[in-house]
Amino acid sequence: MKYFTKKLAGLLVTLLVVSFLVFIAFAVIPGDPATAMLGTEATEARLEALREELGLNAPLMVRYLRWIRDILQGDFGRSYRYNMPVMSMIGDKLPVTLTLTAISFALIVLISIPLGVACARYAGGVLDHVIVVADQIIMAVPPFFSGILITLVFGLLLHLFVPGGYVSWQQDWLSFLGYMIFPSIAVALPKSAMAVKLLRTAILSETKLDYVRTAYSRGNGTKAVLYRHVLRNALIPVITFLGMALADMVAGSIIVEQVFNIPGLGRILLTSISNRDYPVVQAIIVCIAFLVIVVNFLVDLLYKAVDPRITLE
Numbered sequence: 001m002k003y004f005t006k007k008l009a010g011l012l013v014t015l016l017v018v019s020f021l022v023f024i025a026f027a028v029i030p031g032d033p034a035t036a037m038l039g040t041e042a043t044e045a046r047l048e049a050l051r052e053e054l055g056l057n058a059p060l061m062v063r064y065l066r067w068i069r070d071i072l073q074g075d076f077g078r079s080y081r082y083n084m085p086v087m088s089m090i091g092d093k094l095p096v097t098l099t100l101t102a103i104s105f106a107l108i109v110l111i112s113i114p115l116g117v118a119c120a121r122y123a124g125g126v127l128d129h130v131i132v133v134a135d136q137i138i139m140a141v142p143p144f145f146s147g148i149l150i151t152l153v154f155g156l157l158l159h160l161f162v163p164g165g166y167v168s169w170q171q172d173w174l175s176f177l178g179y180m181i182f183p184s185i186a187v188a189l190p191k192s193a194m195a196v197k198l199l200r201t202a203i204l205s206e207t208k209l210d211y212v213r214t215a216y217s218r219g220n221g222t223k224a225v226l227y228r229h230v231l232r233n234a235l236i237p238v239i240t241f242l243g244m245a246l247a248d249m250v251a252g253s254i255i256v257e258q259v260f261n262i263p264g265l266g267r268i269l270l271t272s273i274s275n276r277d278y279p280v281v282q283a284i285i286v287c288i289a290f291l292v293i294v295v296n297f298l299v300d301l302l303y304k305a306v307d308p309r310i311t312l313e
Contacts, residue, residue, distance in 0.1 A: 011297045018289045023064050026278045036080045036276060076283035081275045086283045095169060097264035101249045103184035111192040116199025123204060138193040147186035147259035154182055164261040183260040187253050191245040198241050202234035243299030247292040
């Protein structure tokens with residue numbers, strides 16, 4: 001319980017610091033939100049009235065505390081560009097990016113753990129050499145280029161999906177999931193290759209330790225030693241990597257969304273940056289930061305579940 005409480009306190013402090021840095025960064029960027037909303041031909045009186053309405057004349061810390069209060073109430077402000085609530089703009093985009101990330105992560109786990117165990121178990125064999133070579137090739141290919149290759153092969157040549165034929169999750173959930181499989185593969189491939197290599201190395205390192213020889217001396221077979229003893233310890237660095245990969249995919253999938261024409265957070269983020277629509281950009285960055293911090297928090301808890309000996313120190 002003490003471990004959980006300290007980790008939770010760390011999560012809250014980190015969120016507070018990140019939110020403050022995000023707010024300060026956009027508060028000091030040159031540009032007048034009132035002018036962005038009303039245009040350069042607006043009178044000074046109208047501009048001043050809008051600044052007062054938006055609370056832009058208040059001291060910086062007062063504006064920050066108001067912003068945090070509104071966020072806690074589910075209000076991320078209004079878009080400068082479209083003069084509509086930010087939450088309504090990103091509300092239907094966030095599930096798209098989260099679904100892409102979740103499917104990608106599931107693929108990484110389903111691919112990397114069995115292949116990593118197989119490589120370590122048959123180290124030096126044909127299967128090991130084939131997977132190691134494939135790993136090196138896949139790791140060298142960035143996700144956006146994998147996406148282009150997948151579109152070319154599976155979309156244009158094999159016709160397994162229609163490139164650009166995105167179906168909204170609100171329109172047809174099953175068709176939406178079907179379309180998201182191929183972008184998820186593009187996101188998952190390089191991370192899967194890294195996880196396979198890491199797990200293989202971790203297992204081989206564990207097999208050289210004394211407790212493994214002790215387990216064999218007690219009459220345990222190879223499978224029993226591998227799955228009951230070695231794999232549990234070898235998973236610790238892999239869990240670290242998977243947590244980092246999941247956090248990275250939340251932000252990194254934005255590029256793949258553009259390749260497959262997926263209207264997730266990536267599209268609205270790029271549009272808002274080009275339009276200097278800072279409330280929208282702030283909201284997306286805070287959402288992504290929140291997801292990343294929560295993922296790291298869950299990874300810390302998973303450490304404790306896998307190995308109870310782990311402490312905060």
